[in-house]
Amino acid sequence: MARFRMYPTSAQASVMLDHCAHARYVWNLAVEQHAHWYKGRKSAPGFAEQCRQLTEARRENAWLAAGNADVQQQALKDFARAKNARFASGSGEPTWRRKYVHEGFRVIGTDRIAEFEADGSPRLNARTGKQVMGR
Template sequence: MARFRMYPTSEQAGVMLGHCAHARYVWNLAVEQHTHWRKGRRAAPGFAEQCRQLTEARRENAWLGAGNADVQQQALKDFTTAKNARFTSGFGEPTWRRKHVHEGFRVIGTDRIGEFEADGLPKLNAKTGKQIMGRSVVVRQLNRRWAQVKVPGCGWVRFRLTRPELPKAKTFRVTLRNSRWHIAFA
């Protein structure tokens, strides 16, 4: 995983802080739903049900509705992944995220690119016979030391290239630590 330092403008930093707040809020709602589960009760909602609930909450709550839906759904997806890996990861149950401590959000790529097998042949869908299209993050290089990544709601955000090649990834995670923004490509 490649991690780089980001240099957003003040407007972009404000939007990204909003993304962090929305992602943290959705994560904490998911934690709350799962902590109220007790033996003998109906199961806590899964990812699909939580996405339906998120859609309803976005309609009713103007603050949540103003945020990016992809960022909020990725927070639910991350929670589901953490919940499913609680025994194998060594981290245990997912816990609450706190303001100024757990500031970050994940974004999936917006570009659609064809996927290929190891031998170079295109991956085909078994039902339709069409090529499978995967996601890719939109990154463009400005010069030898600087590049830009497209963050939803922010536009192009600059980051410092510390490796010779441009990162290729399907997702990226933006974090704020010690008043510094970082981006990690997965």
């Protein structure tokens, strides 16, 4: 895994801390869902169902919608990986992430680039009004 040292400005650091908060929030919701399960109860939702729930939560919660969906989905993917590897890794069940202790997020697949019109203006999605990101 490649790791790079970063020297962010205070504004960039603030945005990254927001990403950390969103990733931690989503991770802790996944832990809560899986902790709620016990024998005889319907199983906890998997990665795909959690992604659908995340989409609904982003519609209802402006704070969560302000964050990057890729960061939040990656937190769910990391949780699913940790949950599947809990016996083989020796780390046990995934646990809660705490503020100022478990700060971090991963960004995978950053091959998306902004699309622009022929005149140089950003291409906007007609339905949402946000800029279109291409592959």
